[in-house]
Amino acid sequence: MSSVRDIQKKAADxxxxxxxxxxxxxxxxxxxxxxxxxxxxxxxxxxxxFLAFNNFMNIMQQVAVIAVAAYGMTYVILLxxxxxxxxxxxxxxxxxxxxxxxxxxxxxxxxxxxLAAGALMGALNGALSAKLMLPSFIVTVATMGIYRGMxxxxxxxxxxxxxxxxxxxxxxxxxxxxxxxxxxxxVLFVVNHIILSKTIFGRQVYLTGGNREAAIYSGxxxxxxxxxxxxxxxxxxxxxxMLLSSRLSSAQTNAGTGYELDAIAAVVLGGTSLAGGVxxxxxxxxxxxxxxxxNNGMNMLSVPYFYQLIVKGAVILIAVWLDVRSKSARA
Amino acid sequence: MxxxxxxxxxAALKPEGDVVLEIHDIAKSFGPVAALKRMNLTVRRGRVxxxxxxxxxxxxxxxxxxxxxxxxxxxxxxLNGKPYTPRNxxxxxxxxxxxxxxxxxxxxxxxxxxxxxxxxxxSRFGFIRDRALNExxxxxxxxxxLPVDVRAKVGDLSIAQRQLVxxxxxxxxxxxxxxxxxxxxxxxxxxxxILFSIIERLKSHGKAVIYISHRMEEIMxxxxxxxxxxxxxxxxxTEKSETSIDRLITLMVGRAMNDIYPPREAPRPSPETQPxxxxxxxxxxxxxxxxxxxxxxxxxxxxxxxxxxxxxxxxKALFGMLAPQGxxxxxxxPVAFRSAxxxxxxxxxxxxxxxxxxxxxxxxxxxxxxxxxxxxQLSGPFGLMQxxxxxxxxxxxxxxxxxxxxxxxxxxxSLSGGNQQKIxxxxxxxxxxxxxxxxxxxxxVDVGAKFEIYRIIRxxxxxxxxILMVSSELPEVLGLSDRVVxxxxxxxxxxxxxxxxxxxxxxxYAAGIHx
Numbered sequence: 001m002s003s004v005r006d007i008q009k010k011a012a013d014x015x016x017x018x019x020x021x022x023x024x025x026x027x028x029x030x031x032x033x034x035x036x037x038x039x040x041x042x043x044x045x046x047x048x049x050f051l052a053f054n055n056f057m058n059i060m061q062q063v064a065v066i067a068v069a070a071y072g073m074t075y076v077i078l079l080x081x082x083x084x085x086x087x088x089x090x091x092x093x094x095x096x097x098x099x100x101x102x103x104x105x106x107x108x109x110x111x112x113x114x115l116a117a118g119a120l121m122g123a124l125n126g127a128l129s130a131k132l133m134l135p136s137f138i139v140t141v142a143t144m145g146i147y148r149g150m151x152x153x154x155x156x157x158x159x160x161x162x163x164x165x166x167x168x169x170x171x172x173x174x175x176x177x178x179x180x181x182x183x184x185x186x187v188l189f190v191v192n193h194i195i196l197s198k199t200i201f202g203r204q205v206y207l208t209g210g211n212r213e214a215a216i217y218s219g220x221x222x223x224x225x226x227x228x229x230x231x232x233x234x235x236x237x238x239x240x241x242m243l244l245s246s247r248l249s250s251a252q253t254n255a256g257t258g259y260e261l262d263a264i265a266a267v268v269l270g271g272t273s274l275a276g277g278v279x280x281x282x283x284x285x286x287x288x289x290x291x292x293x294x295n296n297g298m299n300m301l302s303v304p305y306f307y308q309l310i311v312k313g314a315v316i317l318i319a320v321w322l323d324v325r326s327k328s329a330r331a
Numbered sequence: 332m333x334x335x336x337x338x339x340x341x342a343a344l345k346p347e348g349d350v351v352l353e354i355h356d357i358a359k360s361f362g363p364v365a366a367l368k369r370m371n372l373t374v375r376r377g378r379v380x381x382x383x384x385x386x387x388x389x390x391x392x393x394x395x396x397x398x399x400x401x402x403x404x405x406x407x408x409x410l411n412g413k414p415y416t417p418r419n420x421x422x423x424x425x426x427x428x429x430x431x432x433x434x435x436x437x438x439x440x441x442x443x444x445x446x447x448x449x450x451x452x453x454s455r456f457g458f459i460r461d462r463a464l465n466e467x468x469x470x471x472x473x474x475x476x477l478p479v480d481v482r483a484k485v486g487d488l489s490i491a492q493r494q495l496v497x498x499x500x501x502x503x504x505x506x507x508x509x510x511x512x513x514x515x516x517x518x519x520x521x522x523x524x525i526l527f528s529i530i531e532r533l534k535s536h537g538k539a540v541i542y543i544s545h546r547m548e549e550i551m552x553x554x555x556x557x558x559x560x561x562x563x564x565x566x567x568x569t570e571k572s573e574t575s576i577d578r579l580i581t582l583m584v585g586r587a588m589n590d591i592y593p594p595r596e597a598p599r600p601s602p603e604t605q606p607x608x609x610x611x612x613x614x615x616x617x618x619x620x621x622x623x624x625x626x627x628x629x630x631x632x633x634x635x636x637x638x639x640x641x642x643x644x645x646x647k648a649l650f651g652m653l654a655p656q657g658x659x660x661x662x663x664x665p666v667a668f669r670s671a672x673x674x675x676x677x678x679x680x681x682x683x684x685x686x687x688x689x690x691x692x693x694x695x696x697x698x699x700x701x702x703x704x705x706x707x708q709l710s711g712p713f714g715l716m717q718x719x720x721x722x723x724x725x726x727x728x729x730x731x732x733x734x735x736x737x738x739x740x741x742x743x744x745s746l747s748g749g750n751q752q753k754i755x756x757x758x759x760x761x762x763x764x765x766x767x768x769x770x771x772x773x774x775x776v777d778v779g780a781k782f783e784i785y786r787i788i789r790x791x792x793x794x795x796x797x798i799l800m801v802s803s804e805l806p807e808v809l810g811l812s813d814r815v816v817x818x819x820x821x822x823x824x825x826x827x828x829x830x831x832x833x834x835x836x837x838x839x840y841a842a843g844i845h846x
Contacts, residue, residue: 200706200714207703210692217650217689218704218758219675277694 031322032269032286039290043297050300057179061171063292064185065090065243067285069259070266071192072122072236074284075229077267078196079209080276081129081136083230086237086263088147089121090256093241095151097167098160098251107166114238121147122234126227136230144260151253160251171246181243185285188239193281205229210277265316266291290315349376351507351539352397352415352428357406359392361775366392367563369406374508379530379540381550383583384560385803390543392563394510397541398430399423411507421450429506431498431514439486444468446485447500471499475529490517498526502533509533510541515549516639527553545637547576547842559583580838592810593786596793599813600627605663607797608649608679608766613657618644619821622657626766626797631788633812633829634801637841641821642801643684646770649799650674650681661766675704680764682755684771684801686748690755693744697736698725700743700754705761728757733783749780756787767791769800773807785811805834819843 043050069086076083096117100110125143129136154160162168170180196202208215208222215222240259245251270287272279294315298308352374359367367389374380382390395401397408399417408415410426417423423430437446444465445452453463468481477495485493494517501509511530515523530553533540544550550557557574559566559582566582606625614620619641626632636642648655651668658665661677668674674681683689691700702709702721709720725739732753736746743754752772759767769788773781788811792798802808808815812829817840824840839845 194715198715198718200710200716203699203706203716206695207692207699210694211688213689214692214703216652217671217681217683219670219672221670221672277692 029271029283029286032271032283032290036286036290036293039293039297043293043300047297047300050297055296055300057182059289059292059296060182060185061179061247062296063288064181065240065247066259066262066266066291067185067288068188068243069237069240070263070270070284070288071188071281072233073260073263073267074192074270074272074279074281075196075205076136076233077264077272077274078205078276078279079226079229080212080274081226081229082140082264082274083122083125083136083233084140084260085121085125085144085147086233086240087256087259088144088151089118089234089237090241090244090259091151091251091253092121092147093118093238094162094245094248094251094255095154095160095253097242097245098162099154101162101164101167102160107164110164110167111242114242115235118234118236118238118241119231120234122237123227123231125234126230129230130223130226136226151251151255155253157253159253162245162250167242167246168249169246171243171249181247184239184243188236189281189285192236196281201225201228206277208276261316262291262312265312265319268316269319350374351376351411353409354393355407355409357393357396357403357408359389359396359401360404365563367396367403369564370560371565372558373568374539374541375556376507376537376539377534378555379534379542379553380556380558381542381544381554382558382560383550383579385583385805388560388583389563390560391512393560394430394432394512394541394543397423397428397508397510424504424506427505427507428510429501429504429508430510430512431501432512437485437493437496437500440484442482442484443472443479443488443496443499444481446496447471447481447503449500451504468499471503475499475502476525478525491519491522494518495522495525498529502529506538508539508541510543512543513545515544515546523549545842547579547844550579551576576844577835580835580842583838592807593782593789596789597629600629604628606660607662608799609660609663610645610649611658611660613645613648613655613659615644615648615653615655618653619648619655619818621822622818623823624799624816624826626799628765628795628797629792630813631792631798631800631811633808633815634799634818635803635805635808635815635837635841636801636818637803640818640841642818643770645818646681646768646799646801649768650679675762678762678765679768680704680759680762680766681768682752682759682770682772684774686751686755690758691743691751694742696740697729697734697743697746697754698722698739701725701728701739701757702761704758708761724761728760731760732757732787747780749776749783752776753780753783756784760787760791764796766797766799769798769802771802772800773802773804805837809834809837817841 049055069090073083073086093114097110097114100113105113121143125136125140128134128139170184173180175183196205204215204220204225207218208220208225212222241256244255248255266287267279267284268274268287269290270279270283270285272283291312294312295308298311350373354370354372357367357370358365370389370393382393384390392401396403399419399422410428415426417426438449447468448464452459453467454460465481472479472481477499479488479492479495485496488496494514498514514526518526530540542553551571554571556568556570557579558568559579561583604627606627609625611623613622622645624632624634634642634645644653647653649659651670651674654669660666666677668677687693692703698721702724706716709724710716722739728734729736729739734750734753734757736750743751772784772788776784788798788800800808800811809829809832815827815829815832815837816823817825817827817837819841820843824843824845827837
C-alpha cells in the first residue's frame, strides 16, 4: 500500500540521488571512492584485524611516504612528463640527513640541507629536460641510476644510522593523538592543493600540460614551469625520504626503490591524465590510499611480495586503461 | 611496374579523351563547417585537368576524398565506369589513384629507395630484398630522369629533391589517375621542367593527370582542361584554349562582396601618425626577406599572400617566435623580442592560424581559456588567483563577443569552430593589446561568426588598436583593410591603398605576374 506521500518521498529521494550522482565531485571521484570502499570491505572480511583503529593509523603512516612523493609526481604528470628518479632522491635525502647529523648539524640545518639536496636533484632533472629538449622519461631514467649510485658514496654501500631525537620523532611521535607523519601528509596536501588549484603558477602548470604550444603563444614560459615542477617533485621526494628514514631510524642505500612506480600509480589512479592538463591533488591522495590499502591488506593476508607486485601492476594497467577509455568516450 | 612503364589496364586501351573519373555532387562537412558543397568534375584520359581556386576553396579536401583520407558526406564518384568508394589511402592506390601531396610525407631517416617503395617493398618471406629494392628504385628514378641518388638518406636531400622523391613515390605503382597537389611550390625552374616532361609522358601513356597549382603561367602551359572552384563549390570547367589568365582570376575571386563588412567607426589615422609597429628590412633566411611594414594606431593593415609566400613567418617574427635580421620598431623604438612573453608584455597579441594547436587548451573550460593570457591581472597577493574576478572577466567576454556556450565551465573542445575562434580573440582582448596580429581570423568559421569577428575588428580599430591581419580570403582582406601588403615569393610585392582596390590587382601581385 502506498500513499501519495510515499510516492512523493520516493520521487524526492531519486532526485536527490540523481543530482548527487551528477555532481562534478562525485563524477570525478565516485569511481575511486567506490573502489576504495570495495577494497576495504574485501580485506575486512578476509582479515578481521584490517578494520582495527590501530591498523587504520598504520595504513595512513605507510601511505604518507608514498602520498608525499605522489604530490610532487602530480605536478610532473600534469605537465605531461614523468619523474622516475624520485625513488633514488628519497634514498639520497635520507643519506644527506644521516651525514649531516654525523657531522654534528642540528635538526633544522639538517632539514634545510635535505630539502636543498632534493630541490637540486629535481631542478637538474627539469633543466636537462627543458634546456636540452630531452624527454623527461630519458633524463630521469638516467638520473635514477646516477642518484641511486650517489647514495652509497659516503658509506660505501653501508646503511647509516640516524640518532637525532627530533628527526626520529617525526616517524614515532604523535601530536593530539595523531602521528606527526600524518600531520605532515595533511599539511602538505593542503599546501599543494592550494598551489595547484588557486595560484597563477598552478594554472600555468595545467595550461602547459593541456597544450604546450598554446601556452607558449599565450606568453607562459614553459621551460621555467618545467624546471620549477621538477624542483617541487625533488623536494617532495626529499620530504618523503625524511619520513621514511625517520620511520626506519636509518638511511638505507636501497631505500625508496620502486617508490616511483607507487607514486605514479597513485597519481594515475587519482584520475590525473598521463597526457597532462587534467588532474588534482585530491585524486592523488585517494590514489595513494588505494595503494596503501592494497599493500596493507595483502601484508595482513600474508600475500608474498612478488604477488603484491603482480597485483599492483595489474591495478595500474586497469587505471590507465579506464583513463584512456573515458577520454575517447569524451572525444 | 610503375605508373609510366606499366602495361595499361584493359580499360586504358581505350582512346584518349575517354572519361576515367566522374565526381557527382560531392559534399563534405566538418561539423557545422562545409568544406565542399556539390562539387562536380569529369576527368579524361591523356589530359591534364587543372583545379584552380583560392586557398580554402576546397581543392585539397576533394583530393583527400579521392585519396581515401576523407569520406564524403554525400555524392558519388565513378572510376572506370564503376562506383568508387575508397576506404583508405591504400585502397585508393589499389584502384589506380595515385596522389603526390604538397606536404612532404617522407621518412627522413630512410633512403630514397626505401621511401619510394614504403609499404610495397619487394620482399621474400617478409624480409625486404634490399638489392631488388634499390634496383627497382634506380630504374624508376632513371626513367623519370630525376637527379637523385636512390641510396641517399632523404634527410640529406634538399627540399626540392625531396619533392621529386615524393613524385617518384606517387608514380611507383600503376595508376590511371595521377594527382599532383602543388608539386612545383618548392621546385626551381630546372626541376620543374623535369616534372613537366614527366607529366607529358604520363599524358602520352593515356593517364589522366589532376593538377593543382597557383602558378598561372604553368597552368596555362600544361593544362588541357581547367576547373575553377570557389568556396567549396564548382564554378565552371573550360578548355584552356577558350580562356585566359585574366578570365580565370576573375572566376576564382569574383564573388559578390556583400555588406558583411561593417563600415569604419572612426576616421582613418593620418599618414603622418607615428606607427605603433613598424618593421625595416626584416629578413629570415629561407623564410622571408626585406619585409618593411608599418601599422598605425586605429589602422587595419591586410597582409595577403599565397601559401608559401612567407606571411605566417613574418607574424611569428613580430611575436618573438623567430629571431629575424633587420629592425622591429615599437613606437619608433627598436625592440628585439626573444620570446612570446616579451612581445605580450609590450602589448602585442597574436591570434594564430591554428586555434586548436596554438590557441586553445581544448580540454579546459571556456573560463580557463579566456583568462589564459591575462593571468597576472586576475591574481592577488602570493600569486593567488581571484576566482570571482576570473569568472567575471570570462562572463564579460562571453557577452561582449556573443560566444554561444552553455556556461563558462563548458569545455572549449565541445564548441563550434566559430565560437572557439571567438574565445581565442577573447583571450587576447583580456590583455588590452596595442597591436593585434590576426592570422586567418575566420578560417573554418561560419558566416554568422565571421560577421561578429569583423565587427570586433572594427570596434578595436576604432579604439586605437593597430591591427595587422593575414588572410588568404581576398574579399576579407579588401573588405576590412585600410592598406594591403601583398607578399610574393617571400618578400613584399606591393603595398596598396585598399580604396578602390580590385581583387584582380591583388592577385596579379600575389601570383607574381604583375608586369
